[in-house]
Amino acid sequence: MGIHQTTSDRTRTLAGSGAVSRQEADDALALANSADALVATRKADLKRLQALRGYQQIVAPFDGVVTRRLVDSGALVGPAAAGGAPLYELADVSKLRVLVDVPDSHAADVRVGNAAELYSPRDPSRTVKEW
Known part of the structure; x- marks a missing residue:
């Protein structure tokens, strides 16, 4: 009271x-x-x-990061089964996948377990990841 x-x-x-x-x-x-x-x-x-x-939090039964929103704020959305477009683009960031072009002359030297270094184009002097 x-x-x-x-x-x-x-x-x-x-x-x-x-x-x-x-x-x-x-x-x-x-x-x-x-x-x-x-x-x-x-x-x-x-x-x-x-x-x-x-409504600002997205909860899903899997890990990932929203990389891109595919709808505008205030847009009318519906269920995907009704032909609706996806709302977000997600990325699994638990593994880093790197695709490398290897010249044919070196292709025979590539083996699983070979050591590799990954550099960022913004800072080539710094190693991002080393295996």
């Missing part, structure tokens, strides 16, 4: 004995009702914002 409700109850009791006017009791009750309505409004706003926040 909030302070406004307590004040309203006390004022109503005092109004019954004639210590305060009926108007004061009605005003205290209106203030208590207003406070209760404000609390209910704030709770509803909080639930609405929590629901909106929930």
